[in-house]
Amino acid sequence: MKIAIFTDTFYPDINGVARTLKQLTNYFDEQKIAYKIFAPDSYSNEYISSHIHRFKSLPFFIYPECRLAFPNLLDIKSELQDFSPDLIHVATPFTIGLCGIYFAKKLNIPLVGSYHTNFDHYLQFYDLPFLSKIVWKYMHWFHRPCKKLFVPSIETFQQLTQHGFTNLEIWPRGVDCQLFHPNYDQEAVQRLYCAQRNFLLTYVGRLAPEKDIETLLAVAKSMPGELNEKIQWLIIGDGPLRDKLEAQAPENITFTGYLNGKCLAEIYSASDLFVFPSPTETFGNVALEALASGTPVIGANSGGVKNIIKSGVTGLLCPPGNVQEFTAAIIQLLNNLPLRKQMAIAGRIYALTQRWDRIFENLIWQYTEVIEEQKEQKYA
Structure with missing residues (x-):
């Protein structure tokens, strides 16, 4: 052939x-x-x-x-x-x-x-x-x-x-489950990016209007004060909105630019949650990579992502652009370690079938x- x-x-x-x-x-x-x-x-x-x-x-x-x-x-x-x-x-x-x-x-x-x-x-x-x-x-x-x-x-x-x-x-x-897996040295990544904070929340993707990063920024700003002090956000990717987003972002958001390979896989693995508000995906490769890494996904209930995430099992789905729902979902999972661990296992098991x-x-x-x-x- x-x-x-x-x-x-x-x-x-x-x-x-x-x-x-x-x-x-x-x-x-x-x-x-x-x-x-x-x-x-x-x-x-x-x-x-x-x-x-x-x-x-x-x-x-x-x-x-x-x-x-x-x-x-x-x-x-x-x-x-x-x-x-x-x-x-x-x-x-x-x-x-x-x-x-x-x-x-x-x-x-x-x-x-x-x-x-x-x-x-x-x-x-x-x-x-x-x-x-x-x-x-x-x-x-x-x-x-x-x-x-x-x-x-x-x-x-x-x-x-x-x-x-x-x-x-x-x-x-x-998804390459040999590259993306939950068994990296997570503490090393957390020391590098989290400093004194307890939770690492990650987004991976193009920084462009169709990814609805504006919602992500609004969610980060709407987190309750006491919890917000414990959160470090990593925005991985680049695109036409990067300068604007960096200018508007609170101090607990770090923009890394594009990452790939083992470096990206290590961050997925060390993250407590993967937050992905994009409503325009035909599939959503990054959501599947996060699941393979044992990281629950909070995503928009739209496009291909809704076919990857089983809400309540491997993550949570929220109405597209709904800042309040995304915020509530993050709070729910950060305050429930047993549920996050359960979702991490379920996500990895699902990814292994793909x-x-x-x-x-x-x-x-x-x-x-x-x-x-x-x-x-x-x-x-």
Whole structure:
């Protein structure tokens, strides 16, 4: 099997799409499945691979981590003909994705797509709700040629079904439970970040409007005084709102910038709670990483996160943007150590069932089904 992936973001970009696709190509390497990635150039040139063909690009104004590339169609056609893929997988709906759809049709190559980002929900956070109908029409047009459209969660599946999408398949996300686990030296992390405080509360993600960090800041400011003195917040990530948020944040909030690997895993493990107010997630990888680390999650009852967190068992779900509910949930769990420990165990047990290899095995089966179906039509 030979797979060509067309995407407008790829490793070392820091976002859910890039990380998922890197996990997928790691699996391809392990299984000796041939692949070719067509992607924009990165803000960093630290990752070089013979499997990747990169193109000059500029940041997308709404979502700078996704880049608008300027692909050379002759180069793409030449590479595709040399590589002769059995299937094209289009992961993003921008310029590189459009090239994937064009060449799938032109060269008669089976085509599948994946839906990673809820751009329609993003619009309200950028004061662009009037573009909603246009966005949905474009998404319909873009994904119509796909034999299968993979979505990351039941919530996203239901949302797209309501908007008239067909051929949907759930392709969930996994977690590396060998990297993310509860057995790190938690006291060392707490000494480094907590100083004299009792509790470490963490957020991981992009610092952008669609993540609703404003609610997180309001929650931090609304904690009761006596409890607030015992809390240290860590905000891990970067983005367009960082300067504004740092200027408004109380003194017990520390902004670390982007962290990854073992450093990030250690902080998850040492945290008492993971607080994630984003209402726009199609999945919510960071919530699953927190559970794998034995950290209960307090999240927005919206998007893919509501399919990860079992409220009352592995964490608590709150109405999106409801400062009072988030505050009450944090107080409840910080004052109940036995319940936090119970949730930590339940979260880890759940995360252990979300294995990447099993998830990718199912994806390959779906690929095979599409390839075989086109062969049958060709020889019918």
